[in-house]
Amino acid sequence: MNFYDYEAEDARCNVVKMDDYKGKVVLVVNTATRCGFTPQYDDLQDLYEKYQDAGFEILDFPCNQFGNQAPGTTEEIASFCDAKFGITFKLFSKIEVNGENTHPLYKYLKEQKGFGGFDPNHPLTPLLESGLYRTQPDFRNTPDIKWNFTKFLIDRDGNVVERFEPTTF
Template identity: 45%
Template sequence: MSSPTIYDFTAKDIKGQEVSLGDYRGEVLLIVNTASKCGFTPQFEGLQALHQKLSGSGLAILGFPCNQFMNQDPGNDDSISQFCSLNYGVEFPMFAKVDVNGDGAHPLFQFLKREARGVMGSEKIKWNFTKFLVNREGQVVRRYAPTVKPEDIRADIEALL
């Protein structure tokens, strides 16, 4: 039996439609837990810039709003979608709000955290804008701390494209 890949998971998009991550088979993925009212929120700009520059080469950025860190994304999916679009021109796929830690953590994030542990082997996501890089085979390659800016990941992404 082969080990699970990212393609074994589904998630609801920001409009409430169930999406199979298998739809992204063959693409390099950057999966990010986002928040609208965080000090790192301006990273949406860098994520959108990566999307514009590299989506044609096979990069897909997937944003997952999360309200688990000091309630920094309290809105509903509709207001989050409007915020991202109006303030940062976000065109990459955004998904419904999820939990990334705890018993209610979305299965996708349980998988990501197991595959790419954080500092000192911790699975826990410490803050908004933690980023997971996934190769074209659906394997998690690396986790990036919230402080790592999207543009600082570009070389790693391009190496997988």
């Protein structure tokens, strides 16, 4: 299987096939509206506006698994993103990215690109690593998503070419 074999439900409950994005560069990101990384929405929107005409797409998957920082319904999340950040890229329904209810797309993404480490120069790295170490001492060796705003870059052929942890933008 590859990226194009998956599908997901968007914020309006429509099934979207990833093969709709064939020939485009895609950034898949798990997000949260009440996270220290939430201001990355501004950067994501800027990136989208800059490269959309060149065939770049961002797929936003809200997830409430990290500190319950994506509360509310998908509709409430969509309203927040529109009002606060003017998001125009594709918003999907809230999903899980780890555990037994992991969305199939995220199972695939994690199989393709495991955890690469946090940016050692980011001010939140010590806090993230400390918190993760307390609950998952082996966190560095698992492909699980570690926090909100983890990003996967998919090339025009559907290959997962890079994974960016939340401390990287």
